[in-house]
Each structure stands twice: as C-alpha cells, then as structure tokens.
Amino acid sequence: MNHFELGDGEHGGPELYCEDTPLAKIAEAVGTPVYVYSSATLERHFTVLRDALVAAGLKDPLVAFAVKANPNVAVLRTLAKAGAGADVVSEGEVRRALAAGVPPERIVFSGVGKSEAEIAFALQAGVAEINLESEPELRLVDAVAERLGKRATVAIRVNPDVEAGGHAKISTGKAENKFGVSLAEAERLYAQASNMAGVRPVGVACHIGSQITDLAPLEAAFRKMRALVERLRAEGLSVERLDLGGGLGAPYFNAPTPPAPADYAAMIARVMAGLPTIQFAFEPGRMIAANAGVLVARVQHVHARPEGRKFLVLDAAMNDLLRPAMYDAYHDIRPVRPREGEPQPYDVVGPICETGDTFTRDRLLPPLEAGDLVAFMTAGAYGAAMSSEYNSRLLVPEVLVKGADYAVVRPRPTYDDMLARERSAPWL
Numbered sequence: 001m002n003h004f005e006l007g008d009g010e011h012g013g014p015e016l017y018c019e020d021t022p023l024a025k026i027a028e029a030v031g032t033p034v035y036v037y038s039s040a041t042l043e044r045h046f047t048v049l050r051d052a053l054v055a056a057g058l059k060d061p062l063v064a065f066a067v068k069a070n071p072n073v074a075v076l077r078t079l080a081k082a083g084a085g086a087d088v089v090s091e092g093e094v095r096r097a098l099a100a101g102v103p104p105e106r107i108v109f110s111g112v113g114k115s116e117a118e119i120a121f122a123l124q125a126g127v128a129e130i131n132l133e134s135e136p137e138l139r140l141v142d143a144v145a146e147r148l149g150k151r152a153t154v155a156i157r158v159n160p161d162v163e164a165g166g167h168a169k170i171s172t173g174k175a176e177n178k179f180g181v182s183l184a185e186a187e188r189l190y191a192q193a194s195n196m197a198g199v200r201p202v203g204v205a206c207h208i209g210s211q212i213t214d215l216a217p218l219e220a221a222f223r224k225m226r227a228l229v230e231r232l233r234a235e236g237l238s239v240e241r242l243d244l245g246g247g248l249g250a251p252y253f254n255a256p257t258p259p260a261p262a263d264y265a266a267m268i269a270r271v272m273a274g275l276p277t278i279q280f281a282f283e284p285g286r287m288i289a290a291n292a293g294v295l296v297a298r299v300q301h302v303h304a305r306p307e308g309r310k311f312l313v314l315d316a317a318m319n320d321l322l323r324p325a326m327y328d329a330y331h332d333i334r335p336v337r338p339r340e341g342e343p344q345p346y347d348v349v350g351p352i353c354e355t356g357d358t359f360t361r362d363r364l365l366p367p368l369e370a371g372d373l374v375a376f377m378t379a380g381a382y383g384a385a386m387s388s389e390y391n392s393r394l395l396v397p398e399v400l401v402k403g404a405d406y407a408v409v410r411p412r413p414t415y416d417d418m419l420a421r422e423r424s425a426p427w428l
Contacts, residue, residue: 003019019402064085067088074100091121129281160224162220204242225242244281249287252330295379302370316396318354
C-alpha cells in the first residue's frame with residue numbers, strides 16, 4: 001500500500017496526491033524534477049514488517065533499514081522514530097544514521113571493502129555489529145580494534161550459494177558474487193575470530209539479493225544458515241545473532257507481487273522453529289522505501305515524428321532516476337492531472353545526450369502535452385540515492401510529506417553551489 005492516490009483537485013478535476021498534499025502544489029513551489037516521499041507509507045511499511053516478525057514469534061527483531069536505498073536524513077529520522085535501526089555500508093552512511101537519531105546499538109555495518117578509517121569510526125561510534133566479508137577484513141578489524149583498545153562485535157557474512165534477485169546486478173548470494181564467504185570458510189573464520197583479542201563474534205549473516213518475489217530461495221538460504229548456527233554451537237561457540245538480510249521485493253506494478261510480510265515471517269518462524277536463544281536481524285530497504293516515493297517531472301514537449309514514433313521529452317533524466325538505464329527497470333508513469341482520451345504509445349525520454357537516457361519505449365499513456373506533470377511511481381528506493389550531476393545538471397530536490405504538510409528536506413542546489421566545489425589549478 002502507498003499513499004499516492006487520485007483526489008479532487010482544486011482545478012476542478014482529479015489529480016494525484018501524496019497523502020493530503022497535491023503533487024502539483026509541490027511542483028509549483030519547488031520546481032521539477034522533484035522527489036516526493038510519504039511519511040505515512042514509510043511508517044506503515046516498517047511497522048507492518050516488524051509487527052509480522054513479532055507476531056510470528058521472532059522476539060525483539062532488529063529491523064535495520066538499508067540506508068543505501070534512501071539515505072535522506074529526514075527519511076531515516078522518520079523510520080528511526082518508528083523504531084528502525086540502520087544497515088550501512090560506508091562511514092558516510094554511519095554518519096547519516098547517527099545524524100538521524102538512530103542509536104549506534106541499532107546500526108549494522110556491512111560491505112566488502114571497509115577502509116581502516118571507516119572501521120575505526122564505526123568502532124568509536126559503538127555500532128552494534130560489523131559484518132565481516134572475508135578473512136583479510138577479519139584481520140583488519142582485529143588490528144584496528146586492538147590499536148584502539150576495543151573489541152569489535154562482529155558477524156561473519158556467509159555467501160550461501162543461492163541465486164535470487166530481480167536482476168543479475170542485484171543478485172548477491174551466488175558463489176561467483178563478491179559478497180561474503182562460503183559456509184565452510186565461515187566455520188573456520190568464526191572459530192578463528194573467537195580466539196582473537198580484537199574481535200568478538202556474535203553471529204552470522206547473509207543477504208542473497210534484492211527485489212526477491214519468491215520465498216523459495218530465501219527459505220533455501222535460511223535453512224543453510226540455521227544448519228550453520230547449529231554446527232557452530234555444537235563446536236562450543238556462542239552464536240547470539242542471526243542476520244537474515246533483506247531482499248524482499250517491492251511491487252513495481254509490472255512485476256510479480258512479492259510475498260506479504262506475514263508470509264515471509266511465517267516462513268522464517270517455520271524454518272527456525274526450535275532454535276533457542278537467538279536474536280534475528282533484518283536489513284530491508286526497497287520494500288520499505290520504494291513505494292513511499294515518486295519522482296515528479298514536467299513534459300518539456302512532445303516530439304511526434306512523421307513515421308509515427310512519439311517522444312515524450314521530460315525535464316527529468318537518467319541522472320535523476322538511473323534505474324531504467326542501469327537495470328532496465330520498470331516504473332509506472334502516471335499523469336498528475338490526467339486528461340481524457342485514449343492512451344497513446346510514447347517513448348519517454350530525458351534531455352541528456354545519451355540514447356540510454358530513455359525511461360521506456362512504446363508505453364501506453366493518457367494524452368499528454370507540454371507543461372503537464374507526470375509521476376514516476378515506486379521511486380523512493382535507489383532514486384535520489386543514485387542521482388548525479390551528469391551533464392552538469394543540478395541534483396534533484398527531495399520533499400517529505402506528512403498529511404497536508406510538506407517540507408523540502410534536500411533543496412535543489414544552485415549553479416553557483418555546483419561550481420563553487422571546484423578549484424582552478426594555480427598554473428591556469
């Protein structure tokens with residue numbers, strides 16, 4: 001469920017709202033393109049997942065939102081107030097989570113290439129857990145922790161060799177992917193870590209991919225993780241936490257409907273039945289944020305070629321929403337103020353000098369004209385997070401809505417702001 005629906009507009013016809021706020025009102029005040037997020041959707045998606053896990057008997061689960069999906073501090077603060085932790089993959093994301101009020105004891109630090117400085121910062125901040133993805137990283141964290149006079153709380157990330165995910169570039173659980181260690185290696189490293197002065201292993205973790213719409217691969221991975229926990233405990237090693245990652249899909253309108261959180265939680269409870277005294281951790285991102293945001297853009301013009309192809313040229317481009325160019329991703333496109341008339345096929349494109357700056361081809365849409373507003377749905381995850389200034393285009397602003405109120409939570413920079421970040425060489 002999301003809170004972007006048609007309502008009675010002030011112009012006398014239907015128009016698209018975010019909660020109780022017309023998107024056209026935001027576009028007029030802030031300009032386009034602009035990302036708009038719904039507080040109610042963020043809160044609902046988080047609480048539905050957390051409550052499903054608790055109802056299934058998973059006591060006190062750590063639900064750590066994947067910051068990479070949407071790192072806006074206001075979004076993170078909204079989720080933190082609802083009880084979310086944070087799954088982070090860089091020092092910058094640690095800092096964002098802390099700035100948003102996420103307690104350090106609810107922050108999980110993942111990622112395959114953490115630097116010495118990032119590890120030191122995380123240890124000084126007191127994060128809940130550092131997920132180790134290789135033996136060299138184990139040695140590095142141990143050394144940094146010893147130098148700082150600390151003992152790092154760590155988990156070993158396992159690559160369970162289970163294929164899942166909606167696209168090859170977001171599948172992370174196969175043996176050929178860069179993430180984690182094999183099951184056999186995990187046993188060896190866990191025992192090794194238990195005898196090191198700078199680290200304290202508390203659990204094991206896995207994350208097999210993103211945009212997963214079938215519970216079968218998740219169940220296969222989770223069964224392997226349970227067996228690993230049991231083997232480690234049989235060796236006399238303490239395992240306090242089992243981090244099952246994220247990956248449950250969001251509904252992208254054209255994609256298969258993902259499992260409900262209640263079904264996901266029930267599967268986990270069934271697989272883990274009888275496994276005593278363990279805390280479960282989860283790292284959802286897309287399923288919470290995707291349908292909580294839209295990208296609003298304006299039609300620059302409609303370019304109709306004599307041979308019949310019709311280009312809908314927007315002021316938004318691939319630098320604002322990269323997913324279609326990078327992943328061939330589908331986003332539903334809705335007119336903010338729909339016109340009457342038969343749908344027509346459009347190639348929806350942006351102004352960047354790349355053929356790849358094409359959002360979709362031959363998409364049937366209601367009639368549109370220059371100046372009309374459209375909304376790219378399901379854009380709250382990996383939208384603004386992946387945006388750039390390619391072609392020296394300004395970063396898109398972000399707006400957070402709560403009921404009939406809205407706030408600009410990342411303003412659009414000026415061209416002076418963009419140029420001021422650069423310096424000329426002294427010989428020029």
